[in-house]
Amino acid sequence: MINSDIITDVVIGMSDGLTVPFALAAGLSGAVQSTGLIIIAGMAEIAAGSIAMGLGGYLAGRTELDHYQSELKREYYEVDNKRDIEIQETKEFFSNLGLSEETQQKAIEEVTKDKDRWVNLMMKYELGLEKPDPRRATKSAFNIGLSYVVGGLIPLSPYFFVKDGITGLKISAVITLICLFIFGYFKSKLTGVSPVGGAFRVMTIGAIAAGCAFAIAKLIQS
């Protein structure tokens, strides 16, 4: 079984990687004759998109880690210095679970005995924060960026072999829509929604994005 974090990263990167360079190339196919310019723009977009998404993912991971550490520090401080307020918050947590007054008191007595465990409870259930993996940010950046590049090269590849933009677009559309369908199928299966329905939805988004890009490029050019 592949790590589910990697799958999430690949899904994030490839989803946009297949769609945006495909739509951009489609848009340019309607406005320029030569495929040379489409390739230059497409490759520039893949570079821009993969770096923005990859480093963006890295930054998000780092921020999550910083946020967790600062909240953890604050919880330890509060357990030591604002004990009454923390006990009140713990009481509310148990009360919301539906425990009786008597059981709430007993539970509080027991969880507050071990400070680490208590802080952990507050972090996880009061604040809803799970401890993030410190190495995750770097790995995530790489996985998302690489998936974007792989995804982006698929719709762009036909333009390398034909001279005319519209011919390139036709081949690119067939290949990319098939890939989006397959990709959407597996993505939906992983998230537990209907695979065929999900596959159609992912494919439709790609088609709409490409159609709009084509229309806008045509409109500006004329």
Place this chain on the structure above:
Amino acid sequence: MINSDIITDVVIGMSDGLTVPFALAAGLSGAVQSTGLIIIAGMAEIAAGSIAMGLGGYLAGRTELDHYQSELKREYYEVDNKRDIEIQETKEFFSNLGLSEETQQKAIEEVTKDKDRWVNLMMKYELGLEKPDPRRATKSAFNIGLSYVVGGLIPLSPYFFVKDGITGLKISAVITLICLFIFGYFKSKLTGVSPVGGAFRVMTIGAIAAGCAFAIAKLIQS
């Protein structure tokens, strides 16, 4: 106070909207002379990116909702038909909190009395699922897409007023890097990390993406 969901959407959309069209336009500035083509490609990219991100956000929201509903149905089924297993899972939850055997038993007795509350506890704390807002998916799609368009028009705007790509790039770089800095500052402030450090990081990602896109476009063209 503005709704935090809206802020999250604006951050997601504008973050990529400022970066990717900026980097694409920068890349093309190194490879083509006229700004007309840069504008066509940039506008096509904004259309493609905003639709891919907006509809992608919609799909993610819908998937989250479907997933929640199907898990909720399963939990109700299990509470009715696999009661022993569910009680065992609830026991583990209380045991992990650090409660004694006696208090675990009492707590289980109390929470299993009210079926809705029990299912809610399992959804929230065993599976870590919060009930999503059903209208969120549509709103989110719109907010993310619009933020991408607004963000993307900023780096592209100079190219409308100058004839030469490199001049456009110079003005675009100054405007966009300032905007990324301001944007990064407020984004960092919201997530609780150092604002100036965060602002520099966001700006650096934009600069790296633009630099790489420029280099790749130059390389292919020559």
